[in-house]
Amino acid sequence: xxxxxxxxxxxxxxxxxxxxxxxxxxxxxxxxxxxxxxxxxxxxxxxxxxxxxxxxxxxxxxxxxxxxxxxxxxxxxxxxxxxxxxxxxxxxxxxxxxxxxxxxxxxxxxxxxxxxxxxxxxxxxxxxxxxxxxxxxxxxxxxxxxxxxxxxxxxxxxxxxxxxxxxxxxxxxxxxxxxxxxxxxxxxxxxxxxxxxxxxxxxxxxxxxxxxxxxxxxxxxxxxxxxxxxxxxxxxxxxxxxxxxxxxxxxxxxxxxxxxxxxxxxxxxxxxxxxxxxxxxxxxxxxxxxxxxxxxxxxxxxxxxxxxxxxxxxxxxxxxxxxxxxxxxxxxxxxxxxxxxxxxxxxxxxxxxxxxxxxxxxxxxxxxxxxxxxxxxxxxxxxxxxxxxxxxxxxxxxxxxxxxxxxxxxxxxxxxxxxxxxxxxxxxxxxxxxxxxxxxxxxxxxxxxxxxxxxxxxxxxxxxxxxxxxxxxxxxxxxxxxxxxxxxxxxxxxxxxxxxxxxxxxxxxxxxxxxxxxxxxxxxxxxxxxxxxxxxxxxxxxxxxxxxxxxxxxxxxxxxxxxxxxxxxxxxxxxxxxxxxxxxxxxxxxxxxxxxxxxxxxxxxxxxxxxxxxxxxxxxxxxxxxxxxxxxxxxxxxxxxxxxxxxxxxxxxxxxxxxxxxxxxxxxxxxxxxxxxxxxxxxxxxxxxxxxxxxx
Numbered sequence: 001x002x003x004x005x006x007x008x009x010x011x012x013x014x015x016x017x018x019x020x021x022x023x024x025x026x027x028x029x030x031x032x033x034x035x036x037x038x039x040x041x042x043x044x045x046x047x048x049x050x051x052x053x054x055x056x057x058x059x060x061x062x063x064x065x066x067x068x069x070x071x072x073x074x075x076x077x078x079x080x081x082x083x084x085x086x087x088x089x090x091x092x093x094x095x096x097x098x099x100x101x102x103x104x105x106x107x108x109x110x111x112x113x114x115x116x117x118x119x120x121x122x123x124x125x126x127x128x129x130x131x132x133x134x135x136x137x138x139x140x141x142x143x144x145x146x147x148x149x150x151x152x153x154x155x156x157x158x159x160x161x162x163x164x165x166x167x168x169x170x171x172x173x174x175x176x177x178x179x180x181x182x183x184x185x186x187x188x189x190x191x192x193x194x195x196x197x198x199x200x201x202x203x204x205x206x207x208x209x210x211x212x213x214x215x216x217x218x219x220x221x222x223x224x225x226x227x228x229x230x231x232x233x234x235x236x237x238x239x240x241x242x243x244x245x246x247x248x249x250x251x252x253x254x255x256x257x258x259x260x261x262x263x264x265x266x267x268x269x270x271x272x273x274x275x276x277x278x279x280x281x282x283x284x285x286x287x288x289x290x291x292x293x294x295x296x297x298x299x300x301x302x303x304x305x306x307x308x309x310x311x312x313x314x315x316x317x318x319x320x321x322x323x324x325x326x327x328x329x330x331x332x333x334x335x336x337x338x339x340x341x342x343x344x345x346x347x348x349x350x351x352x353x354x355x356x357x358x359x360x361x362x363x364x365x366x367x368x369x370x371x372x373x374x375x376x377x378x379x380x381x382x383x384x385x386x387x388x389x390x391x392x393x394x395x396x397x398x399x400x401x402x403x404x405x406x407x408x409x410x411x412x413x414x415x416x417x418x419x420x421x422x423x424x425x426x427x428x429x430x431x432x433x434x435x436x437x438x439x440x441x442x443x444x445x446x447x448x449x450x451x452x453x454x455x456x457x458x459x460x461x462x463x464x465x466x467x468x469x470x471x472x473x474x475x476x477x478x479x480x481x482x483x484x485x486x487x488x489x490x491x492x493x494x495x496x497x498x499x500x501x502x503x504x505x506x507x508x509x510x511x512x513x514x515x516x517x518x519x520x521x522x523x524x525x526x527x528x529x530x531x532x533x534x535x536x537x538x539x540x541x542x543x544x545x546x547x548x549x550x551x552x553x554x555x556x557x558x559x560x561x562x563x564x565x566x567x568x569x570x571x572x573x574x575x576x577x578x579x580x581x582x583x584x585x586x587x588x589x590x591x592x593x594x595x596x597x598x599x600x601x602x603x604x605x606x607x608x609x610x611x612x613x614x615x616x617x618x619x620x621x622x623x624x625x626x627x628x629x630x631x632x633x634x635x636x637x638x639x640x641x642x643x644x645x646x647x648x649x650x651x652x653x654x655x656x657x658x659x660x661x662x663x664x665x666x667x668x669x670x671x672x673x674x675x676x677x678x679x680x681x682x683x684x685x686x687x688x689x690x691x692x693x694x695x696x
Contacts, residue, residue: 116335222251
């Protein structure tokens, strides 16, 4: 797998005068068909401006303009990037303009990075960092470190890249630079994703999402969603991948961010490719290729070309597949991308093998094997080195915190000592009076604490009684299916049960195992709440997404009983609640509805918007409940349970857990039911505030 995640770099932030000028030239970055002619005219206008400069102040404005324009050319015309950056560097040195010099050095580093010349790129990035450090310009230091870390990542030195990113995050937090904090955290997430450490990557992507919500700008959010979509494609969570990439494509198309749009199209093609839907993969790859005709971004072309090759190979277009794979291999060699060479050589090996061209197949197989060994060894070293860097960073950070705490404690001790001497003299005067008053106060506190302990003792006994009952029931429900499974395996291993008879028991075993799994999940969630381990962490969540995910999760049970599950929640149903806890509530209510609804039934999930909250209903056409049962299911210390329409077993724990989770999220839960007509469970959750809606 190549590094199929796009590294984030900050966009130019010119001064107000430059922004006014950029409005004048904005048409050059509008439709693709107009770009070449308008850029040529821009170069002419810049030359005219150069002749019209009259003062040092105008020099700096002109240099900022050159640097901003150079960045705009990065993925469209690398020669213009080089020309404009060199011009800006020369003018900055003559004007002794540190900011202009630093930005020009960063742009030159970007040029050589895109050419695959990491040695020169690192040299320019380092010079930019030194220039920014000499003037103590923290904003530029952050940008230079980000670029330097990214180049080390391209070289495969992930440990060094991670170390730079982590140190830079500290500085960005100190400066409260939210856009750069988003970029730095996302680039760290990309490092972990490239190492197949998807859990760590997702942790950092979550941080990035939170920061992007605070920033409230759509383009950074779209960039993050593109990389997240690529990650979900790699772990084959295609629904999540498609949701994220469609969101990002919509934003990039609206704002005409062509380099990111090309990448987003390529990721969407990758999603279809991994599902072996080659026709649709090629459709989106072609979209990306059309944009690349006006882009100058070799690094991004490698995955596109190799993906197109694999899609054509899947459609039996071997000759076309070979052309794209060779192009990708040549581009990889040009910019010295070992990952790209490995991926393309593997594709060329598969093409040669399929066409019985064994000489070609052997040639590329040897290249693939050699690069795989090199990169595998590097990946192992990278993972260990990254772990070492992370642990070392955390240890160093903790040592600094401890040292600061010791210094503060020492200063505090001196201050306390001075106050103690003063208060000792004052305390002697009032000692007798205070002693008497303190005794009365202590006696009163003792009485209050004694009463509190007695109340706690009663509460503890009630809790222990409830736990004993629940664990007794759960133990019985778990031992039954596990004992049956053990007995069945003993009979089969002893030869008392034939293979056909054993296979015939599989549906029953699967049902038991599913029941055990569901019971264990509820037990663990309930145990956390009872032990004060489950902390409610509300945030803005989509109720529609939660319901849809649980319908997908329980669809097999519904299909087995021919039950229709209908989700009628609106797309704008956003709540302010703990996602995991509401997920447990929805899953238990739908599962209960499935359990007590006979075959060919209907389960309908709706949401009604109230003034302060959402009211969610889960209605079924099941067997219903009598009034006595309804009064028991939500009562305190109730362990009430019944069997489903297909003899599904329950523990009585689910609804108790639902009630607890809803209350933790400041909601209410209740039920309406009629025997043989069905049941309708209601619960409420607070609506998300408008400011959160705006930020997303």
